[in-house]
Amino acid sequence: MRKLLLLLFFFPFIVNAQDLTGFWKGKLTQDSGGYAPQYVLELNINQKNKKISGVSNAYLGSVVVGKLSFSGYFEKDSIYLNEFRYGVIEKILPPDYFLCIKNFILKYKSTGSLETLTGRWDGVTYAKDELGKDELFTDAFGVKKEVLECIPGLIFLSKNDSLHIQTPVPTQYQTFQDSLYRTQINVIEEVDVENKIIQIALNDYEKVDGDKVTIIFNRDTIAEKVAIRKSPTFFTLNLSNQYINNELLIYAENLGRIP
Numbered sequence: 001m002r003k004l005l006l007l008l009f010f011f012p013f014i015v016n017a018q019d020l021t022g023f024w025k026g027k028l029t030q031d032s033g034g035y036a037p038q039y040v041l042e043l044n045i046n047q048k049n050k051k052i053s054g055v056s057n058a059y060l061g062s063v064v065v066g067k068l069s070f071s072g073y074f075e076k077d078s079i080y081l082n083e084f085r086y087g088v089i090e091k092i093l094p095p096d097y098f099l100c101i102k103n104f105i106l107k108y109k110s111t112g113s114l115e116t117l118t119g120r121w122d123g124v125t126y127a128k129d130e131l132g133k134d135e136l137f138t139d140a141f142g143v144k145k146e147v148l149e150c151i152p153g154l155i156f157l158s159k160n161d162s163l164h165i166q167t168p169v170p171t172q173y174q175t176f177q178d179s180l181y182r183t184q185i186n187v188i189e190e191v192d193v194e195n196k197i198i199q200i201a202l203n204d205y206e207k208v209d210g211d212k213v214t215i216i217f218n219r220d221t222i223a224e225k226v227a228i229r230k231s232p233t234f235f236t237l238n239l240s241n242q243y244i245n246n247e248l249l250i251y252a253e254n255l256g257r258i259p
Contacts, residue, residue: 020052023043024158024160026041026157027041031151031152036060039058039060041057042056043081054070056069066099067088068084069087078119079117085126098130102123105121118157128146199236200235201232201233202226202250204229212253213225214253216251217237222235
């Protein structure tokens with residue numbers, strides 16, 4: 001039986017330094033009822049035209065740390081930044097404390113040599129990420145919920161290019177053999193991505209017929225004989241800090257009952 005092989009190459013999207021690009025530091029406040037009234041917030045921003053990407057780092061000493069990837073854009077005179085649910089780089093939390101996946105709406109201001117970003121933030125936290133697969137949050141009214149809104153607050157940041165949030169830039173190009181499992185590999189698609197943490201979803205868009213695939217990332221098998229169903233199966237992949245290119249192979253173990 002012929003085997004099908006799907007190949008994708010992922011390239012971290014490298015941006016040029018301009019406009020908001022740089023390192024910003026200040027404070028993130030939280031309205032009444034939060035774990036703490038104020039945190040340190042750092043943003044490492046990369047901007048290309050009107051598209052923004054980067055890393056956020058919110059912390060309270062060494063007790064609370066939430067470092068996440070984000071993307072953003074401009075709309076009129078506002079800057080919108082959104083952290084990724086699956087873009088968590090580092091998480092250190094006390095018991096009964098949940099990580100907020102934050103959204104920022106900011107305004108830029110330049111006064112002499114001082115550049116600032118100010119605005120508000122809100123966000124949500126996910127029960128499956130914080131409590132476990134089958135557990136739910138209980139809100140103040142005793143209602144069970146999968147997603148809980150975070151207590152919002154304010155943002156005050158100033159630009160300081162002497163700061164640096166560690167975000168290694170890949171410099172090498174990795175090569176792969178042109179065959180696998182005695183099957184010739186052809187490049188199907190190359191994709192530029194802005195976040196080093198990506199998520200893929202596998203599902204059958206037609207009738208489920210018993211298809212099974214093996215997922216291979218940078219020639220390491222991360223899942224074998226995954227059954228393809230109507231509901232998607234998700235996989236989170238961390239792109240290499242060392243290499244510019246990353247290879248994803250989806251190998252068909254069978255063709256299912258329907259050709």
